[in-house]
Amino acid sequence: MRKIRLGVVGCGIAARELHLPALKNLSHLFEITAVTSRTKSHAEEFAKMVGNPVVFDRYEELLDSGLVDAVDLTLPVELNLSFIEKALQKGVHVICEKPISTDVETGKKVVELSKKSEKTVYIAENFRHVPAFWKAKELVESGAIGDPVFMGWQIWVGMDENNKYVHTDWRKKPKHVGGFLSDGGVHHAAAMRLILGEIEWVSAVAKDLSPLLGGMDFLSSIFEFENGTVGNYTISYSLKGNERFEITGTKGKISISWDKIVLNEEEMKVPQENSYQKEFEDFYQVVAEGKPNDLGSPVQALKDLAFIEACVRSAGNKVFVSSLL
Amino acid sequence: MRKIRLGVVGCGIAARELHLPALKNLSHLFEITAVTSRTKSHAEEFAKMVGNPVVFDRYEELLDSGLVDAVDLTLPVELNLSFIEKALQKGVHVICEKPISTDVETGKKVVELSKKSEKTVYIAENFRHVPAFWKAKELVESGAIGDPVFMGWQIWVGMDENNKYVHTDWRKKPKHVGGFLSDGGVHHAAAMRLILGEIEWVSAVAKDLSPLLGGMDFLSSIFEFENGTVGNYTISYSLKGNERFEITGTKGKISISWDKIVLNEEEMKVPQENSYQKEFEDFYQVVAEGKPNDLGSPVQALKDLAFIEACVRSAGNKVFVSSLL
Numbered sequence: 001m002r003k004i005r006l007g008v009v010g011c012g013i014a015a016r017e018l019h020l021p022a023l024k025n026l027s028h029l030f031e032i033t034a035v036t037s038r039t040k041s042h043a044e045e046f047a048k049m050v051g052n053p054v055v056f057d058r059y060e061e062l063l064d065s066g067l068v069d070a071v072d073l074t075l076p077v078e079l080n081l082s083f084i085e086k087a088l089q090k091g092v093h094v095i096c097e098k099p100i101s102t103d104v105e106t107g108k109k110v111v112e113l114s115k116k117s118e119k120t121v122y123i124a125e126n127f128r129h130v131p132a133f134w135k136a137k138e139l140v141e142s143g144a145i146g147d148p149v150f151m152g153w154q155i156w157v158g159m160d161e162n163n164k165y166v167h168t169d170w171r172k173k174p175k176h177v178g179g180f181l182s183d184g185g186v187h188h189a190a191a192m193r194l195i196l197g198e199i200e201w202v203s204a205v206a207k208d209l210s211p212l213l214g215g216m217d218f219l220s221s222i223f224e225f226e227n228g229t230v231g232n233y234t235i236s237y238s239l240k241g242n243e244r245f246e247i248t249g250t251k252g253k254i255s256i257s258w259d260k261i262v263l264n265e266e267e268m269k270v271p272q273e274n275s276y277q278k279e280f281e282d283f284y285q286v287v288a289e290g291k292p293n294d295l296g297s298p299v300q301a302l303k304d305l306a307f308i309e310a311c312v313r314s315a316g317n318k319v320f321v322s323s324l325l
Numbered sequence: 326m327r328k329i330r331l332g333v334v335g336c337g338i339a340a341r342e343l344h345l346p347a348l349k350n351l352s353h354l355f356e357i358t359a360v361t362s363r364t365k366s367h368a369e370e371f372a373k374m375v376g377n378p379v380v381f382d383r384y385e386e387l388l389d390s391g392l393v394d395a396v397d398l399t400l401p402v403e404l405n406l407s408f409i410e411k412a413l414q415k416g417v418h419v420i421c422e423k424p425i426s427t428d429v430e431t432g433k434k435v436v437e438l439s440k441k442s443e444k445t446v447y448i449a450e451n452f453r454h455v456p457a458f459w460k461a462k463e464l465v466e467s468g469a470i471g472d473p474v475f476m477g478w479q480i481w482v483g484m485d486e487n488n489k490y491v492h493t494d495w496r497k498k499p500k501h502v503g504g505f506l507s508d509g510g511v512h513h514a515a516a517m518r519l520i521l522g523e524i525e526w527v528s529a530v531a532k533d534l535s536p537l538l539g540g541m542d543f544l545s546s547i548f549e550f551e552n553g554t555v556g557n558y559t560i561s562y563s564l565k566g567n568e569r570f571e572i573t574g575t576k577g578k579i580s581i582s583w584d585k586i587v588l589n590e591e592e593m594k595v596p597q598e599n600s601y602q603k604e605f606e607d608f609y610q611v612v613a614e615g616k617p618n619d620l621g622s623p624v625q626a627l628k629d630l631a632f633i634e635a636c637v638r639s640a641g642n643k644v645f646v647s648s649l650l
Contacts, residue, residue, distance in 0.1 A: 149534065150545060150559060154477065156573070203528035203547060203641050205555050209474065209575070220475060220555045222528060222547045224641070230530050230545045232557050234475060239573060248481070248564060250534070316528050316549070318641035 004287060007034035007068035007092075009059055009083065011046035013164055014074040014097050018126075020049065022276035023072075029284045033067045059083065063090040070095060070120075070287060076170030077183070078102050081109055088117040095122040095283045099186045100301035102176040104309050104324045111298045122283045122296030125304065127190040129278035129295065132270045136247070136256045137195045144263055146251030151196060151231040153188065156241030159213060172214040178312040179215015180237040181206055182305060188233060189304035195247070198226045198303070201320045204311035210238035221311045233311075329418075329612060332359035332393035334384055334408065336371035338489055339399040339422050343451075345374065347601035348397075354609045358392045384408065388415040395420060395445075395612060401495030402508070403427050406434055413442040420447040420608045424511045425626035427501040429634050429649045436623045447608045447621030450629065452515040454603035454620065457595045461572070461581045462520045469588055471576030476521060476556040478513065481566030484538060497539040503637040504540015505562040506531055507630060513558060514629035520572070523551045523628070526645045529636035535563035546636045558636075 006023070008015055023030050036056040037043035043055045056062040063071070063086060070093035073083050080101050087094045100123050101107035114121035127133065140148055159166050159180075166172075176182050193199065204221030217237040224230055229247075245256040255262040260269050285291040294300070302325065310319040331348070333340055348355050361381040362368035368380045381387040388396070388411060395418035398408050405426050412419045425448050426432035439446035452458065465473055484491050484505075491497075501507050518524065529546030542562040549555055554572075570581040580587040585594050610616040619625070627650065635644040 149543065149561065149564065152479065152559065201641055203643065205547060205549060207555075218474065218555075220547050220557055222530060222545050222557070222641075224530060230532075230543075230559075232545055232547070232559060234477065234555075234557060236474065236573075239474065239575070241573060241578060248561075248566060250564070253566060316526050316547075316643035318528065318643070 003029060003031045004284060005033040005067060005069045006030045007036070007062045007071045008032055008046065008074075009036055009062065009071050010074040011035065011037035011042040012074060012168070015046065015072070016049070018276050019072060019074060019280075022274055022280050025274070025277050026280050026284070030280065034062045034065060036062045059086065063087060063092055068092055073097065078170065078175040081106050084110055084121055085113055088113055088119055088121070091119060093120045093122075093287050095124050095280070095296070098123055098125045098301055099176060099182050099305050100298055101305070104302065104306050107302045107305050111302055114298045120283070120287050120293060121298050122286060122293060123298050123301035124279050124283075124296065125186065125190045125301055126275035126279050127187040128194055128300070129275040129282065130191070130258070131273055132256055132258055132261060133191045133194050135261050135268065135270050136254060139254055139261065139263060140195060140247060140249070144252065145247060145249030145254055148196060148227070148229040148247050148249045150248045151192065151229055151246070153192070153231070153233045153245045155188070155235040155243050156239050157184065157235065157237045158240030159237050161212065166213060174215040177309050178206055178219070179217065180213055181216045181219050181235070181312055182308045184237065185219070185235065185308040185311070186301065186304040188235070189307040190300070192231065192233065193303065193307070196225045196227060196229050196231075199223050199231070199307050199321050200226050201318050202307065202310045202314060203316060203318050204314040205316055206312045209236070213237055216312065219311055221314070328354060328356045329609060330358040330392060330394045331355045332361070332387045332396045333357055333371065333399070334361055334387065334396050335399040336360065336362035336367040337399060337493070340371065340397070341374075343601050344397060344399060344605075347599055347605050350599070350602050351605050351609070355605065359387045359390060361387045384411065388412060388417055393417055398422065403495065403500040406431050409435055409446055410438055413438055413444055413446070416444060418445045418447075418612050420449050420605070420621070423448055423450045423626055424501060424507050424630050425623055426630070429627065429631050432627045432630050436627055439623045445608070445612050445618060446623050447611060447618060448623050448626035449604050449608075449621065450511065450515045450626055451600035451604050452512040453519060453625070454600040454607065455516070455583070456598055457581055457583055457586060458516045458519050460586050460593065460595050461579060464579055464586065464588060465520060465572060465574070469577065470572060470574030470579055473521060473552070473554040473572050473574045475573045476517065476554055476571070478517070478556070478558045478570045480513070480560040480568050481564050482509065482560065482562040483565030484562050486537065491538060499540040502634050503531055503544070504542065505538055506541045506544050506560070506637055507633045509562065510544070510560065510633040510636070511626065511629040513560070514632040515625070517556065517558065518628065518632070521550045521552060521554050521556075524556070524632050524646050525549050525551050526643050527632065527635045527639060528641060528643050529639040530641055531637045534561070538562055541637065544636055546639070
């Protein structure tokens with residue numbers, strides 16, 4: 001099978017630090033043939049890091065070059081829709097960093113574009129490639145904790161002035177719903193939905209507490225999955241603390257972390273894999289081998305975003321997630 | 326100052342195991358002069374334990390006996406209103422176990438009765454006498470954790486067939502709102518309100534999961550205090566697990582347990598006092614020394630119940646606690 005010729009579009013933190021190490025390990029599947037970025041010097045630096053692909057001034061030139069089968073979009077989220085649309089118009093596959101879009105309304109347009117196109121639109125949600133979450137899903141579905149009753153996830157991200165994401169222009173004045181709440185939150189929604197299924201309704205309170213972080217930075221929510229499990233998801237992007245992710249069932253409890261799962265008192269190690277690498281492997285299989293696009297499905301990414309948007313809109317009121325979809 | 330002559334009304338678990346040890350330590354303040362119980366043998370056994378006060382067949386006879394200045398009511402909660410009313414009609418002070426009543430509607434009548442009477446109606450809420458909660462309040466108000474942002478309280482009571490409360494008749498077929506949710510929950514509401522003040526609104530989901538426990542037994546809620554702190558209170562009366570009670574602020578965190586408070590990493594021991602004894606001492610001071618009835622105030626007890634009733638009614642919808650009051 002021949003390699004996918006990839007155009008990297010946007011050369012920010014995600015491209016350099018998350019995608020590039022993964023792609024370097026997948027040089028048998030992908031060849032980065034073209035690069036572009038709003039800031040040309042960023043594209044040139046990036047090009048040097050990967051073996052001097054062609055650097056284009058403009059995205060349209062990259063798409064017209066005939067040098068790429070697919071583009072890897074790591075952009076300010078408000079550009080996703082238009083950049084995906086242009087790629088599909090030129091018959092180019094897309095892998096695009098989450099969130100799918102700034103809000104559900106424009107995210108739906110991405111879903112529509114993807115349905116109309118024969119080309120793949122793959123929304124890169126690395127949390128759908130994290131072994132710990134799949135192990136948790138397996139344990140819950142095997143009945144290891146009986147019927148799941150309550151899922152509690154408390155996250156204290158503790159971003160301060162030294163955090164690199166804090167200073168990204170598009171994050172400082174976010175056009176995406178809830179700012180950090182959706183930027184980070186779609187990851188958590190993806191993990192929760194992976195393990196416990198669809199979320200029916202949510203009631204939440206979202207706040208802008210930290211002057212350092214653009215947009216909102218605190219969220220606490222309760223919700224109910226379609227399977228009847230009740231959830232509480234609480235996150236602060238500014239405050240520091242220990243993350244806790246636990247699912248309590250009628251017959252036991254699991255605690256989930258990146259490297260291990262504790263089932264009652266029993267500690268289970270979980271394989272450590274690069275979830276970005278796994279998502280590019282999956283993208284390759286979807287594009288080159290006809291594998292169904294389950295894990296990068298725009299519909300899945302839209303549902304992740306819908307949960308967060310429902311939280312942000314709630315102000316303590318009950319919001320059915322499906323009412324946004 | 327002379328002793329208060331006390332009639333114990335109802336000789337169940339609360340009277341025998343919670344009130345009696347406290348009253349034995351307070352024999353300089355209280356003399357149990359009369360006893361009555363639905364089951365006469367219970368009253369007779371109880372009487373033997375305290376030095377043979379007069380055993381009455383009927384509550385009305387006890388009230389008319391001229392032997393009591395006050396009654397201690399430890400009854401099925403649905404009897405509180407009528408028993409309080411009768412005592413006040415006879416000019417007898419009342420200390421009555423929480424919850425104030427089965428629901429806010431009838432609880433309001435207790436408040437009205439108490440306002441009209443010159444006699445004291447003291448609702449015994451021992452959580453308002455627990456040193457750990459007062460220490461937590463002091464720490465929060467001193468700014469030790471900065472501005473409080475989030476309070477999380479997860480409780481896994483783990484009642485099984487061996488639990489004595491499970492088999493109480495009036496708990497098996499509860500007439501009080503939410504069953505165990507209000508029976509136990511008013512305690513937690515009292516502690517949360519003591520530490521962080523009034524709760525403005527709540528959104529919650531309540532469930533009846535355990536066939537063993539009468540009425541509802543699971544609750545998860547989010548809410549906002551008037552001071553802006555967001556709370557999550559989650560409780561299961563059937564499932565087992567470790568309790569966690571934490572308040573996170575802009576500058577730190579406290580973890581609250583019965584015997585200690587941990588402020589960030591610093592462990593602070595809290596004095597261990599019998600909260601039932603403290604509540605009877607307080608009742609004495611209110612009745613005999615004219616101390617204001619702050620801690621046993623029916624209005625406070627009504628607000629505790631209103632929070633829980635708001636939770637039970639919510640079904641995921643936003644309920645302003647004041648709308649019940």
